[in-house]
Amino acid sequence: AEARARAEENLREAPESREDLDLALAAATAAGDPAGAQALRARLQTADRMAQAEASQEQGLALAVAGRHAEAVAVYRRSLALFEGSATAHSNLGWSYFDLGDPAAALREQDRAVELDPRLAPAHYGRAVALEAAGDAAGAVRAFREYLRLEPRGAWALAAEERIRALQR
Numbered sequence: 001a002e003a004r005a006r007a008e009e010n011l012r013e014a015p016e017s018r019e020d021l022d023l024a025l026a027a028a029t030a031a032g033d034p035a036g037a038q039a040l041r042a043r044l045q046t047a048d049r050m051a052q053a054e055a056s057q058e059q060g061l062a063l064a065v066a067g068r069h070a071e072a073v074a075v076y077r078r079s080l081a082l083f084e085g086s087a088t089a090h091s092n093l094g095w096s097y098f099d100l101g102d103p104a105a106a107l108r109e110q111d112r113a114v115e116l117d118p119r120l121a122p123a124h125y126g127r128a129v130a131l132e133a134a135g136d137a138a139g140a141v142r143a144f145r146e147y148l149r150l151e152p153r154g155a156w157a158l159a160a161e162e163r164i165r166a167l168q169r
Contacts (some may be wrong), residue, residue: 003027016047053082057089060096069096087117094126103133121150125160137167 004027010020021044028036056079063072076093080086094109107130113123128143144160144167151157 001027001031004031015043016050018044018047018051021047049082053079053086053089056082057086057092060089060092064092064096064099069099072096073100085116087113087120087123090116091120091123091126094123094130098126098130098133103130106130107134119150121147121154122156124150125154125156128160128163132163132167141167 003023007020007024007027010017011024014020021040025037025040025044028040056075060072060075060079063069063075073093073096076089076096079089080093083089090109091113094106094113097103097109098106107127110123110126110130113120114127117123124143124147128140128147131137131143132140141164144164147154147160148157154160
């Protein structure tokens, strides 16, 4: 009972903690709680899928940084098949599509990233770049401004300010 209480307390702070999920599952099994054990097994499966998705995402990023964008797209898609709700994976996929010369697909993925996490500044910057490439200057300016609102001193802040000025000319 003490182990179960400790595991549940820890899981409130870190719901995907593999160690605490394993402990809670062992405690539920020992306590003869089949419904609790079943729920914990489902949570463990979800945690495993999320870990695999994150590993794929990291692999995709490494491929993108190496300029292997077509391969990165395939890996990001695999990541999203495991966990569709990753705003970062959608944004990274959007950047790879952009680098492959497909601003429409890039915008679609950046829009999904923003839908999932409106505070993900790189997705707003990605939206701006894709909108600019598609000829939507007003939309690009709005997206660049949103990026700047979220990260006024971000990595792309100066570039965003310069692009806004250029688009407004």
